[in-house]
Amino acid sequence: KQLLFMGQEFAQGAEWSEAHGPDWWLLDPAYDAEADHRGVRDLVRDLNALYRATPALWQRDTDxxxxxxxxxxxxxxxxxxxxxxxxxxxxxxxxxxxxxxxxxxxxxxxxxxxxxxxxxxxxxxxxxxxxxxxxxxxxxxxxxxxxxxxxxxxxxxxxxxx
Incomplete structure (x- = not known):
């Protein structure tokens, strides 16, 4: 099943650290070079929405x-x-x-x-x-x-x- 850990939902490159948390700044529109991070965030959002709306993805998991x-x-x-x-x-x-x-x-x-x-x-x-x-x-x-x-x-x- 789905498993994302601290920053994977927007393709953070660095390993997560409890000292400073996820690198949320990567999603800032001011960083045009970081548009790929926003794209991954949007993909994860759309995947989650489609998952909820598509019973074929979860109803018969064990069948x-x-x-x-x-x-x-x-x-x-x-x-x-x-x-x-x-x-x-x-x-x-x-x-x-x-x-x-x-x-x-x-x-x-x-x-x-x-x-x-x-x-x-x-x-x-x-x-x-x-x-x-x-x-x-x-x-x-x-x-x-x-x-x-x-x-x-x-x-x-x-x-x-x-």
């Missing part, structure tokens, strides 16, 4: 039916993907690209149960300090596969489009 691998053997690509399912069956697709290169037109077998997937979180978004390789439009499966452009060194969450 094997709440999880299914989509890509667990793409070591050459440094990619893995999995589905999480809420108690009502609502899915969330998580895709991580641990490579420093963009993966264009990356195919993932997700089945045809969902007619279109919409990006709900992308850690590469500009507002988090990323390169903004995002997918703003819904993605429709063809022959049980979706094709995505995966941002480098990032994780993307997709949910059924409404």
């Amino acid at each position: 094997p039916a709440g999880f299914r691998w989509v890509a667990c053997d793409a070591a050459e690509d440094n990619v893995y993907a999995f589905l999480r399912f809420a108690a009502d069956g609502a899915p969330l697709l998580a895709v991580s690209n641990f490579s420093p290169v963009v993966r264009h037109d990356y195919a993932l077998p997700v089945g045809d149960e969902v007619t279109a997937w919409q990006e709900v979180l992308n850690t590469d978004a500009a507002r988090y300090g990323g390169g903004d390789v995002t997918c703003p439009d819904p993605v429709k499966p063809e022959d049980g596969r979706i094709r995505l452009t995966l941002p480098p060194l990032a994780t993307v969450w997709l949910a059924p489009a409404v």
Whole structure:
């Protein structure tokens, strides 16, 4: 589960010290060079909000039916993907690209149960300090596969489009 310790919620570089506490000054807008710290803070805030609002991330933690691998053997690509399912069956697709290169037109077998997937979180978004390789439009499966452009060194969450 989630575990952040003193300063990790905004990517403090120095080790925490009880003598002076977290380096909150890193979030000061006067330090433009420190915008990445504000981006990490915003990402943690959005992750927490999305976690609370997405039962697939917590409802079936101890139930094997709440999880299914989509890509667990793409070591050459440094990619893995999995589905999480809420108690009502609502899915969330998580895709991580641990490579420093963009993966264009990356195919993932997700089945045809969902007619279109919409990006709900992308850690590469500009507002988090990323390169903004995002997918703003819904993605429709063809022959049980979706094709995505995966941002480098990032994780993307997709949910059924409404």
